[in-house]
Amino acid sequence: MNSLKSMNLKRVLLGRKGNDGLLFKIVLYILLTGISFxxxxxLLSMLSMSIMSLEDLIDTSISWIPRNFTILNYVNAFEWMNFFEAFSDSLKVSVYPTLATVISSALIGYGFGHYQFFGKKVLMGMMLAMFLIPTVLTYIPTTVLYRDLSIFGIDLQLMDSIRAFWVPALFGNGIRQTIFILIFYQFFRIIPHELFEAAEMDGSGPLRTFITIAIPMAAPAFLICGLYSFVWYWNETSLARLYFGSVYTTLPMSLESYINMYRSMYSQGQVTLDTVNSIYNTGVQYAMTLISIAPLLLVYLFAQKWFVEGVDRSGIAGN
Amino acid sequence: MKKIINNIVSILLKVKLFLVKIWTPIKTFFKKKVNPIILIILKYTGLLWVKKQLNRLPNKIKKAIYGILFILPWLIGMIAIGIPILAKSIRMALSDKYYYIVNQGWQITGNWYDFTQFKRIFSDEPYHLTQILDTLKDVSLVVPLVVIFALILALMLNQKLKGRAIFRTIFFIPVILLSGNMLANFQSNGLLTVPAIANGTITSFLTDYFPAIFSEIVAQAFEKIVLILWLSGVQILIFLAGLQKMDASTYEAAEIDGASMWELFWKITLPALIPLMYINIIYTTIVYSNLSNNAIVSIINSSSDASGSLAGTLADEVNYGRAYSAALSWILFAIELTVIGGYTLVIKLASRRYE
Known part of the structure; x- marks a missing residue:
């Protein structure tokens, strides 16, 4: 009787297969919660610091919960960043290139994934090789090139304009675009060929097949690529500064110049912990950081339901 | 939250219905008015003839032409943007000085076969050379750790758990936050760590109870682990997608035959994930060696970016100029290739027994 009990206990704790025991579950939950933390x-520490008043920020005894709750930091951040203008600049700078990236990646991915042609492997190898090249390596030559780039004899005038972002994206040279092309490539490759054959039997041309059959099948890929490229263009500051720093100021760019200003003031001794300034302090900096990533977090929270499902479903063809 | 989403979905459905409604008249308009005009244009520009000839071609060639047409944007981009950039940066790395003079354009001095900058890095700049070696060490340490952690986390997230969706949502947050200069921002503010590590609680505990060498290594590993976790977002996603693709019936069959979880992992899960492992190694290497906290990248940024790479005149070229940075970034490229090549070889050799 006793041995039976201990066996039952053992089974509950360790499970039958090894991954269904109670002990395993507990360890898993602890690990997952720790990593989630x-x-x-x-995010949490920025949030708590951004609602602290100046006294609380200096007071080392307060670590998480502010004694004097304030939204002054956010008011200052909004004003300093010139929020509405910077927000609309940010949208412009990230939405157009995202559209260009998604459209061209889908086309290129479909060309590589669905069709067979001579030299395809070599071309894909070239694409991968270009992807390996460090981005810093391309900064200077790119700016040199973009100053007077013309395609088909049309002077594109990329400098000081968002065109510097979306025109290259349209030609497969966006930020980390190779990843998106490869994602689409994978998606289009696993769509059953019978579907395309049936459509072609009915007399559908290549473009029509692409629009009516391939695109609906790759909806998760559109979502993943759209989200990622939106995020990457949104957060890009060094390239943006090089290309159109004098014309547009996005939220992350504004944040960066605030941090630079804050740092230089700090090192010159204009701002110290005793003479904290109501505009240049950590609370305002974190408020700004949160403001500049809040749109991304919102988009992510709304999209993640489809996003995670999309990942689940990406393997199952014809779903 | 659910209500809001449902509302949005219903609004989207309404929009779709509306679009369908207005689409039909547009379609008929196109069929009746626009199509004949397009036909006339095609006829007189000779494109109709081209189309007819195309239709006569064997199916295989026709499809090849369609494929090339689809990748045409990329081909144009490659010829007009990709290759020129590459050529320029090679020339830049193989020159003495590369500077801009107003009204005269870009000036290049030095013969390419002198390899001036590379000689300079390897003989005149011992500090930069140690930085290069450190980068190689660092990248080759972090890359496998990221891939292994991503694999473990993906396996964990793939278990049937309550609240799995919440964990997944949280686990992909780094993907959203870590791009551009955000990582450097977070790191300089000490946000990419846990207070227990930052305050030295763990370190002091270790130094109190363990020998110094051991505690130092463990403390460094702890510092790195947080960064590694932060870096593994996309890799988890890639592994998860692979895990979802796996056939459940294979597992069931193996389980009936009495395979343990351990055996299932080594004999079924891991072999199926090996192709994804290559992708993850490449991706991690690229992302990690391009982070702005990388030693080589920060040398390049401080030497060439501060003066503005566009307006760079001869004066900026005196110290570490454009040519020097270009040479450094080619060395970074070589480091990337070494790391990727090395680990690809390791995996290839290790996975031989599955073939």
Missing amino acids: IFLYP
Whole structure:
């Protein structure tokens, strides 16, 4: 009787297969919660610091919950960043290139994934090789080239305009675009060929087949690529500064110049912990950081339901 | 939250219905008015003839032409943007000085076969050379760790758990936050760590109870682990997609034959994930060696970016100029290739027994 009990206990704790025991579950939950905390930590600590008043920021005894709750930091951040203008600049700078990236990646991915032609492997190898080249390597030559780039004899005038972002994206040279092309390539490759054959039997041309059959099948790929490229263009500051820093100021660019200003003031001793300034302090900096990533988090929260499902479904063809 | 989403979905459905409604008249308009005009244009520009000839071609060639037409944007981009950039950066790395003079354009001095900048890095700049070696060490340490952690986390997220969706949502947050200069921002503010590590609680505990060498290594590993976790977002996604693709019936069959979880992992899961492992190694290497906290990248940024790479005149070229940075970034490229090549070889050799 006793041995039976201990066996039952053992089964409950360790499970039958090894991954269904109670012990396993507990360890898993502890690990997952711990890692989740690591990922959430920057957001939470920025949030708590951004609603602290100046006295609370200096007071080392306060670590998480502010004694004097304030939204002054956010008001200052909004004003300093010139929020509405910067927000609309940000949208312009990230939405157009995202559209260009998604459209051209889908086309190129379909060309590579669905069709067979001479030299395809070589071309794909070239694409991968170009992807390996460090981005810093391309900064200077790119700016040199973009100053007077023309395609088919049309002077594109890329500098000081968002064109510097979306025109290259349209030609497969956007930020990390190779990843998107490869994602679409994978998606279009696994669509059953019978579907295309049936459409072609009915007299559908290549473009029509692409629009009516291939695109609906790759909806998750559109979502993943759209989200990622939106995020990457939104957060891109060094390229943006090089290309159109004098014309547009996006939210992350504004944040960056605030941090630079804050740092230089700090090192010159204009701002110290005793003479904290109501405009240049950590609370305002974190408020700004949160403001500049809030749109991304919102988009992500709304899209993640489809996003995670899309990942689940990406393997199942014809779903 | 659910209500809001449902509302949005219903609004989207209404929009779709509306679009369908207005689409039909547009379609008929196109069929009746626009199509004949297009036909006339095609006829007189000779495109109709081209189309007819195309239809006569064997199916295989026709499809090849369609394929090339689809990738045409990329081909144009490659010829007009990709290759020129590459050529320019090679020339830049193989020159003495590369500078801009108003009204005269870009000036290049030095013969390419002198390899001036590379000689300079390897003989005159011992500090930069150690930085290069450190980068190689660092990248080759972090890359496999990221891939292994991503694999473990993906396996964990793939288990049937309550609240799996919440964990997944949280686990992909780094993907949203870590691009552009955000990582450097977070890191300089000490946000990419956990207070227990930052305050030295763990370190002091270790130094109190363990020998110094051991505690130092473990403390460094802890520092790195947080960064590694932060870097593994996309890789988890790639592994998860692969895990979802796996056939459940294979597992069931193996389980009936009495395979343990351990055996299932080594004999079924891992072999299926090997192709994804190559992708993840490449991706991690690229992302990690291009981060702005990388030693080589920060040398390049401080030497060439500060003066503005566009307006760079001869004066900026005196110290570490454009040519020097270009040479450094080619060395970074070589480091990337070494790391990717090395680990690809390791995996290839290790996975031989599955073939």
